[in-house]
Amino acid sequence: MPTDHRITAADLDTLRQWDREHVWHAFTQMQEYEPLLIERGEGVFLIDTEGNRYLDGSASMWCNIHGHHHPRLDAALHRQLQRVAHTTNLGLSNPTTVELARRLVEVAPAGLDKVFFSGDGSSATEAALKIAFQYWQQCDRAGGEPRTSFVALGEAYHGDTLGAIGVGGVDRFTALFAPLTFQAIRVPTPGLPAGPSPTADGGPRTDPSSQAATAAETLARLDRLFSEQGSTIAAVIMEPLVQAAGGILVHPPGFLAAVRELTQRHGILLILDEIAVGFGRTGTMFACEQEDVSPDILCLGKGLTAGYLPMAATLTTTQIWEAFLGRHSDGRAFYHGHTFGGNPLAAAVALESLNLFRDERLLDQLPAKIERLRLHVDRLSKLPMVGECRQCGLMAGIDLVADKSSRTPYPWEAQMGSRASLAARKHGALLRQLGDTVVLMPPLSISLPELDALAEAAEAGIMEATETPAVPSLQ
Numbered sequence: 053m054p055t056d057h058r059i060t061a062a063d064l065d066t067l068r069q070w071d072r073e074h075v076w077h078a079f080t081q082m083q084e085y086e087p088l089l090i091e092r093g094e095g096v097f098l099i100d101t102e103g104n105r106y107l108d109g110s111a112s113m114w115c116n117i118h119g120h121h122h123p124r125l126d127a128a129l130h131r132q133l134q135r136v137a138h139t140t141n142l143g144l145s146n147p148t149t150v151e152l153a154r155r156l157v158e159v160a161p162a163g164l165d166k167v168f169f170s171g172d173g174s175s176a177t178e179a180a181l182k183i184a185f186q187y188w189q190q191c192d193r194a195g196g197e198p199r200t201s202f203v204a205l206g207e208a209y210h211g212d213t214l215g216a217i218g219v220g221g222v223d224r225f226t227a228l229f230a231p232l233t234f235q236a237i238r239v240p241t242p243g244l245p246a247g248p249s250p251t252a253d254g255g256p257r258t259d260p261s262s263q264a265a266t267a268a269e270t271l272a273r274l275d276r277l278f279s280e281q282g283s284t285i286a287a288v289i290m291e292p293l294v295q296a297a298g299g300i301l302v303h304p305p306g307f308l309a310a311v312r313e314l315t316q317r318h319g320i321l322l323i324l325d326e327i328a329v330g331f332g333r334t335g336t337m338f339a340c341e342q343e344d345v346s347p348d349i350l351c352l353g354k355g356l357t358a359g360y361l362p363m364a365a366t367l368t369t370t371q372i373w374e375a376f377l378g379r380h381s382d383g384r385a386f387y388h389g390h391t392f393g394g395n396p397l398a399a400a401v402a403l404e405s406l407n408l409f410r411d412e413r414l415l416d417q418l419p420a421k422i423e424r425l426r427l428h429v430d431r432l433s434k435l436p437m438v439g440e441c442r443q444c445g446l447m448a449g450i451d452l453v454a455d456k457s458s459r460t461p462y463p464w465e466a467q468m469g470s471r472a473s474l475a476a477r478k479h480g481a482l483l484r485q486l487g488d489t490v491v492l493m494p495p496l497s498i499s500l501p502e503l504d505a506l507a508e509a510a511e512a513g514i515m516e517a518t519e520t521p522a523v524p525s526l527q
Contacts, residue, residue, distance in 0.1 A: 059091070059101050067101070088477075093120025096498045098482060106477065107506045110484040111495045114296065114328050114447075116359030118408050119497040125360055128404035132397050141169060141394030152399040155406050156365060159337055161346035164367040168386070169394035173327035173353035174211025176364035177289075180323045180349045181215045182388055183368060184287040187321070190384055191375040199286040202234075203277065203320075205241040205270075206263070209297035210289060210325050210351075219289050222298060237285070239273050240265035243294070243301030245440045245451060245459070267304040274311065278318040287321035287349070292339040293444055296328035299489045300449025302442045309343040321348040321372075327364070331355030332409065332496050334445035335418050348372060356398075358405035359495075363398035414496060422446060424500050425492070428507035435511070437518040446498075450490040452514065462488055468517060476513030481506050483513070490514065 059067070068087040077085060089101045096119050097105045098112075108116060118125060132148060139146050153167040168179050181202065188199035204210070208221040217226040218233040221241075244264040265273075278285065292308045295301040315322045324347040329339040333355065336342055340350075349372070353364035378384040392398075408414065422445055429448050433441040439453035439461075452469055454462045462468040469485030476483050476490075484491055490513075494506055 064089070064101050095119040095121075096495045096502055106480055106482040107494065107498075107502060107509065109476070109481045109492055109494055109506050109510065111493050112359050113354075113484070114333075114493050115354035115357075116495045117331060117355050117405060117497065118358050118414075119495050120359075122358070122408075124408060125358060125401050125404050128400045129360070129397060132400035135396070137397055138392065138395050140391070142389055146394065146396045146399070148396045148403065149394040149399040152403050155403060156352075156367065159406065160350060160367055161338060161340055163346050163369050164350055165370055166368050166373040168366040168368070170364045170366065171362050171390050171392050171395075172211075172364050173325075173351070174213040174216045175390060175393075176327060176351040176353050176366045177210045177216040177219070177325060178213050179366040179388060180289070180325075180351050180368075181219065181287075183349060183366065183372065183386065184321050184323060186386065187372050187375045188286050191372075193319075197283045199284055201281070201285050202236045203274070203285055203288045204236040204238050205290050205295065206238050207241050207244065207295055207298035207301060208238070208290065209295070210291075211327075236289075237277065237281075239277070240270050241295060241298070241301055241303070242267040242270050242307055243298070243303045243442075245299075245301075245442070267307045267310070271307070271310050271314065274314050278314060278320060282318040282320060285318075285320050287323050288315055289323040289325060291325045291329060292345065293334055293342065294329055294339070294442075294447065296447065297486065299451075299486050300442050300444070300447060300491060302444045306343065308340060308345050312343075312345045312347070323347060323349040323351065325351045327351055327353035329444075329447075331358075331405075332415055332418060332445075333447055333493075335415070335422055337409070337415060339444075356405075357402045358408075360401040360405075361395070361398040362392070363395060363402060418446065418496065421496075421498065421500065421503060424503050425507070428503070432507070432511060432514075435514065437514065446494065446496060448492045449486065450492070450510070450514070452488045452490065452518065471517035472510075472514045474513070475516040476509045478516075479509035479512040481509035481513070483510060 067089055071087040090098045091101045092099050096108050098108050099105050156167055157165045170176050170179055202219050204219040204221060206221045210216045210219050214233040217229055219236040220226045221238050240263055242265055293303055312322055324340055326338055330352050348369055350367040357363045376384050376386050425448060426443055429441045429443045432438055432450055436456055437452055439451040439456060439459040442449045454460050469488040469490055472490050473483040473485045492510060
């Protein structure tokens, strides 16, 4: 197989065959899978093996920030490669990783000054849950009833590992594995759209925690729960401002701050999952900044390395960290870790990404892009097959419905969100859907004209899919 990027038609056929035969793709029904091989990237565009260019409308699964093949990010990786590609973070360290930890502490919400590195978002969640659990066994306030339970929102998504699905709320992803894990106490999210909308995976909402509720109702339920069971609750975990994989479910203003006030009043830890919403995605470096909230534990991933390499981080406070200190014989250490946690290559590109935020004043450029996206979202919301649109920063969800007035969803079998996203490829955009919610979440570096083109491609795909009786499959 050639390695100089000159792929012949015969090579491409072979690659597609190998892709079908050997690669098990995530969240993909492999019986229906049709390969699309992306060979390279340029800015906000991805280019397939046949030379077709697509706007990266999902930021390569919500992680790309500065575009693909960015010269400064590429150079940072090259410089680190000239030193060392990987050293373990178990009992050793690396200057680049240490510098990244310091920079994260500098940009993170106040009070978060300890950084635990891992490899992906699910791992960051796992670390957060275990840190919170172990903290309550070892802190000065330990005693009485054990604090072993966690509280999460309905339609929550915090990853796919067993601990992460224990606090998840999308039943199609979690129900099968319930016997293998614990179950969090779930309360309704105030971000659900009105009407009989399906879950993000297309199924009906049957769990009581997945029914529509106002912010006041959810907060009242949390207050009662904390008053009755607070002494057994280790932490609340939630995505701030918007639940991404739950269907771009946007919380009402003030909800996050109110949850924080309740957790502080009842002495319960707050874990914020900013894996999808951090690093500028909502318009500020971290979403929780918009309501002046500092959590006890913060989970980061995806945009941490600007979409270049796998890396995640779990940040916490000195108070929590001190509960893990002692002599070796005390057994208080955090016995948890990953081979590639704190990888220097990933740390190098993460550092350069933070430099780009600073040097290019990226956050200052976002309001104009967010407003342009809002104009497109408002326009798309008027389409006859769109029930509701939701936006938070540079992330938007477009709900496709069979009947606009009643917001009756399409039959799950119609795969309307998949069809619309597949159709958008013909118009030059790669999108990802959540059930029948089409998601727009481009790299933050996208220009206004490129953002216009992305919205137009999404609209064309929606129009084509909802007017076409055939039911193709998108993976």
